[in-house]
Amino acid sequence: MSLAIIGSVAFDTVETLYGKKNNVLGGSATYAALGASFFSPVNLISVVGTDFPRKYYEIFRGRGVNTLGVERKDGETFRWEAKYHKDLIHRDTLSVKLNVFEGFKPVIPIELRKARSLFLANIDPELQGWIFKNVSATGIVACDTMDHWIATKKKELLKLLGKIDILLLNDEEARQLSGESNLLDAARYIISKGAKKVVIKKGEHGALLFSGGLSFMVPVYLVKKVVDPTGAGDTFGGGMLGYLAGKRRITDRDLRRSLVYGSILASFTVEDFSVNALLKVKDRDIRQRYKALMSLVRF
Amino acid sequence: MSLAIIGSVAFDTVETLYGKKNNVLGGSATYAALGASFFSPVNLISVVGTDFPRKYYEIFRGRGVNTLGVERKDGETFRWEAKYHKDLIHRDTLSVKLNVFEGFKPVIPIELRKARSLFLANIDPELQGWIFKNVSATGIVACDTMDHWIATKKKELLKLLGKIDILLLNDEEARQLSGESNLLDAARYIISKGAKKVVIKKGEHGALLFSGGLSFMVPVYLVKKVVDPTGAGDTFGGGMLGYLAGKRRITDRDLRRSLVYGSILASFTVEDFSVNALLKVKDRDIRQRYKALMSLVRF
Numbered sequence: 001m002s003l004a005i006i007g008s009v010a011f012d013t014v015e016t017l018y019g020k021k022n023n024v025l026g027g028s029a030t031y032a033a034l035g036a037s038f039f040s041p042v043n044l045i046s047v048v049g050t051d052f053p054r055k056y057y058e059i060f061r062g063r064g065v066n067t068l069g070v071e072r073k074d075g076e077t078f079r080w081e082a083k084y085h086k087d088l089i090h091r092d093t094l095s096v097k098l099n100v101f102e103g104f105k106p107v108i109p110i111e112l113r114k115a116r117s118l119f120l121a122n123i124d125p126e127l128q129g130w131i132f133k134n135v136s137a138t139g140i141v142a143c144d145t146m147d148h149w150i151a152t153k154k155k156e157l158l159k160l161l162g163k164i165d166i167l168l169l170n171d172e173e174a175r176q177l178s179g180e181s182n183l184l185d186a187a188r189y190i191i192s193k194g195a196k197k198v199v200i201k202k203g204e205h206g207a208l209l210f211s212g213g214l215s216f217m218v219p220v221y222l223v224k225k226v227v228d229p230t231g232a233g234d235t236f237g238g239g240m241l242g243y244l245a246g247k248r249r250i251t252d253r254d255l256r257r258s259l260v261y262g263s264i265l266a267s268f269t270v271e272d273f274s275v276n277a278l279l280k281v282k283d284r285d286i287r288q289r290y291k292a293l294m295s296l297v298r299f
Numbered sequence: 300m301s302l303a304i305i306g307s308v309a310f311d312t313v314e315t316l317y318g319k320k321n322n323v324l325g326g327s328a329t330y331a332a333l334g335a336s337f338f339s340p341v342n343l344i345s346v347v348g349t350d351f352p353r354k355y356y357e358i359f360r361g362r363g364v365n366t367l368g369v370e371r372k373d374g375e376t377f378r379w380e381a382k383y384h385k386d387l388i389h390r391d392t393l394s395v396k397l398n399v400f401e402g403f404k405p406v407i408p409i410e411l412r413k414a415r416s417l418f419l420a421n422i423d424p425e426l427q428g429w430i431f432k433n434v435s436a437t438g439i440v441a442c443d444t445m446d447h448w449i450a451t452k453k454k455e456l457l458k459l460l461g462k463i464d465i466l467l468l469n470d471e472e473a474r475q476l477s478g479e480s481n482l483l484d485a486a487r488y489i490i491s492k493g494a495k496k497v498v499i500k501k502g503e504h505g506a507l508l509f510s511g512g513l514s515f516m517v518p519v520y521l522v523k524k525v526v527d528p529t530g531a532g533d534t535f536g537g538g539m540l541g542y543l544a545g546k547r548r549i550t551d552r553d554l555r556r557s558l559v560y561g562s563i564l565a566s567f568t569v570e571d572f573s574v575n576a577l578l579k580v581k582d583r584d585i586r587q588r589y590k591a592l593m594s595l596v597r598f
Contacts, residue, residue: 086480087480088480181386182523182524183521184521184523202504205501205504205505206504208521215591215594215595216595216597216598217518217595218598219516219518219596222482222483224481224483225481226481253598256598257598260598294598295514296514296515296516297515297516297518297596298515298555299517299552299555299556299558299559299593
């Protein structure tokens with residue numbers, strides 16, 4: 001029941017009103033893999049530079065994430081720097097250095113070429129598409145993306161939609177990709193392009209799932225203090241896919257619950273910088289927030 | 300089990316990407332009264348000018364709203380003009396003419412001075428406060444407000460909080476009033492100032508209720524086409540209070556459901572200009588959206 005996750009592993013430098021952290025562990029696949037690790041064995045597929053420290057590998061191993069598919073290449077690890085506005089929602093990206101990701105085509109170890117499920121965490125759609133030639137999945141396949149790829153690689157992204165079960169993106173991105181302002185219309189457009197299901201992430205307002213006749217809205221667990229929202233969407237996707245990877249036949253109820261677990265895991269991520277809060281999560285913390293979300297929406 | 304609603308009755312001129320309507324029926328108390336009318340007898344307290352046409356009185360009467368408390372004064376009816384951006388969320392207010400509302404202190408007919416419940420729809424907090432000297436309520440009292448009053452009459456608004464059960468405002472306004480960016484902190488601040496409960500409206504993202512240990516989140520019914528969002532928040536408050544006015548002892552479940560009914564009524568309002576869509580609502584339409592919202596959040 002393994003889940004293969006491809007995406008970025010990075011050094012993040014992040015400033016919010018609660019402080020600044022330099023070169024801390026980040027990247028879409030990092031958050032996704034750690035989020036998923038609460039529900040499923042995870043094979044991480046990515047690339048790092050020779051500057052990637054042993055202690056970061058140990059973070060993955062500590063959560064049972066297999067790093068055999070993380071190639072170590074001559075050069076520096078992907079670096080991303082951003083500063084959040086006071087509202088802890090908007091941010092300015094100060095610098096992006098692809099480094100070892102430049103032109104990267106991962107060599108997939110033979111033992112990772114068959115996966116139950118596959119999550120293409122947010123990264124260049126060309127690299128996301130490349131995975132299909134190298135890893136086969138018998139279960140669910142999901143893909144995350146962002147405004148930058150919609151603006152620069154829309155064709156490549158649309159080509160992916162026919163190969164995946166679920167596209168995850170945020171509300172503005174759904175509008176950008178579809179040209180529709182109404183989210184129902186945006187979801188219909190994306191499904192018409194081949195994705196079987198769409199998950200529209202709305203940050204602090206939760207997320208929506210559209211799948212045929214099914215619509216589901218998951219709220220966000222209201223945390224006492226948002227310290228750094230970096231990685232919340234990636235954790236959400238990872239938690240969601242991790243939960244689904246454990247299911248042999250996915251029911252509507254499983255789909256709904258996968259969003260709930262994604263939302264819960266993301267609510268931990270935002271409570272501290274990097275993956276610090278996520279690493280402290282216990283099963284009982286997840287159960288407590290699950291109950292709280294049930295109570296939040298019951299009527 | 301009557302509900303008294305005080306607020307504005309207005310002529311609105313509104314432009315959205317779906318067209319422009321001149322001098323159509325609007326105003327916070329108009330939307331609130333029509334929303335509430337699905338659940339409770341309503342006494343409307345407001346003022347109009349001599350230009351207010353018979354056909355608009357008939358709209359209220361058609362929904363059983365008592366207009367005995369709508370004073371008819373020499374002068375022109377309150378006028379408001381706005382143009383919505385393409386996103387149908389943001390708008391530019393082009394003109395506000397208070398007209399007969401300038402210095403208005405309503406003369407409350409003796410038969411309206413006792414109400415079961417009271418809803419102070421969005422209007423000058425001084426006028427909202429004045430009502431307490433003239434109408435006594437044995438049941439629930441709620442108050443709506445907006446950014447303009449928080450900026451210009453914060454003291455008067457804070458004074459009101461000790462006299463009411465529920466304050467309704469949107470997320471940006473909750474942050475503005477409290478100086479807190481986290482909505483939990485904002486709600487805590489408002490409750491510390493005297494309101495027993497806070498409802499934070501989030502537009503297309505639904506609404507949150509905070510009341511002691513109770514937190515509840517209601518989603519928005521996803522309509523196929525938003526034509527004009529004017530009055531959605533007022534309809535929400537009216538629907539909510541109308542539902543609560545019918546209850547002798549309000550349970551947590553009643554509170555939760557009152558937000559659901561408010562959200563449903565608001566989802567009709569946005570489907571057409573002015574109160575056009577709201578006037579066509581049948582009980583079965585409400586039941587259908589109630590079921591859809593239940594399904595939307597169930598997991």
